[in-house]
Amino acid sequence: MKNASAGSRSEVRAGSAASQGNESMLEHSGRGFPRRRSSSAAGACTAAFLALLLSLPWALAENWPQWRGPSSSGVSGSSGLPTHWNAEEHVKWKASLAGLGASSPIVWGDRIFVTSQQGRIRLQQGTYPLLARDDRELSGRENPIGGREANPDAEDGAVYLIVESFRLADGKRLWEFKTPATGMLPELHEKHNLATPTPVTDGTLVYAWFGNGQIFALDMEGRVAWKRHLGEEYSPFTTRWGHGSSPALHGDSLFLLCDHSGDSYLLALDKRTGAERWKADRGKEWISHSTPLAIRSAGGEELIINSSERIDAYDPGTGKPLWHAGAWRQTPVPTPVFHDGILYMVRGYRNSDFLAIRPGGRGDVTGTGILWRSSGGASYVPSILYYEGLLYVTNEVGVVTCADAADGKTLWRKRLGGIFFASPVAGDGKVYMVSETGDTYVLEAGREPNVLSQNPLDERMVASPAISGGNLILRSDGTLFCIGK
DSSP states (O other): BBGGOOOOTTTTEEOOOOHHHHHHHHHTTTTTTOOOOHHHHHHHHHHHHHHHTTTTTTOOOOOOTTTSSSHHHOOHHHHOOOOOOOSSSEEEEEESSSOOOOOOOOOEEEEEEEEEEEEEOBBBBSSOOOOTOHHHHHTTTTTOOGGGGGGGSOOEEEEHHHHHHHHTTTTOOEEEEEOOOOOOOOOOOTTOOOOHHHEEEEEEEEEOOOOSSEEEEEEEOOOOOEEEHHHHHHHOOTTTTOOOOOOEEEEEEEEEEOOOEEEEEEEEETTOOOEEEEEEEESSOOHHHHHHOOEEEEEEOOOOESSSEEEEETTTTTTEEEEEEEEOSSOOOOEEEEHHHHHHEEOOOOOEEEEEEEEOOEEEOOTEEEEEOSSSSOSSSSSOOTOOOOOOOOOTEEEEEEEEEETTEEEEEEOOSSSOOSSOOOEEEEEEETTTSEEEEEOOOOSSOOOEEEEESSOOOOOOOOEEETTTEOOOOEEEEEOOO
């Protein structure tokens, strides 16, 4: 059906009316109960309602509402997570996407949301550095998004931005939102496209941001609540290799990091209306593909940014700078994690260090806030993982480092092989690492290296996994997979 609020060229394609009607009843079944007539009647109604809820598979499913899941940590509380699978075994379902993309899937209840792009965008001119440039065999397995035959260096027709919703239980597509990409379309790296930022949801709206600056707030049925185009309202989204930062939610605000080749800024919007709450100008030529992380330190709430110039902390309520640390680093991509009052992070780029910072300071805390720093061996793109007192990082060619979070000392290193863009996730005593080659390595979490399995799907994967309801949700360029026992 057409969506009036989205304009005549935006549309939502829905699933069957019957399935949508049933889901709508479930979503709203907690509202508008009749006045209680007796305690026994109320008890019977409550018991029946709870029994109904618990009979539904999504009732016990864990939400994975944003980039890296709950608290942006990459860690799930699910049990019974899968260890072994391949294209024929333990794939509960797979669903073709309407386009291609590098964004990660998110989950709320029984709904998965994912973004894609249809159409081609001109690539940046020049040589594309390979992650596995020092390994001829591995570098031969690196590919552009969609494969080399799908990415000629030329613009070809209209470009569309897509958000899709799938049912977690069986992979049924519930709806598809599709709208033209407008304004100046940036030239990009061959590895990704405009559908690189991962969406975020609070269970009421889904916020989908794209690499040209267009952002849409959609309700859970795919209808537009509000939309904006930052590339036209503020400045073009021009940055080397294209925009990569995802939106972040905290309280009633939506945070958008726009560290670009021209004006660089951090923006806070009212999540309900899209109205600007504050804008922090960060200068020019700052570069970051990292995602903001909201935390509560001993000093109050902070918004942490990993960028080329340094690490910054802002007051999420006002945009006021609080503290900063570190020095210049080329092309930061990883996002920090926060546990027990400590930030753990990788600065990014080749042979990166990783470090622990105690937040809550003011001004330059480089000499006072950094608790420890471990040199080299960390990741170019993937973010760090904190799990059960240990830190896990993998470099671009699959050398995994496990360190003690207390002091950063290396406990072990293990080479998996593969090419790694996706960030690791963990749960049920296991660590999952996804290679671009389509192999997911499952490691036993612990102070000794133990690779439990290597699971091939033979599709290019740069998106990070989501975990919900005992399932691992994987996204290749153009396919969604649900892996479970």
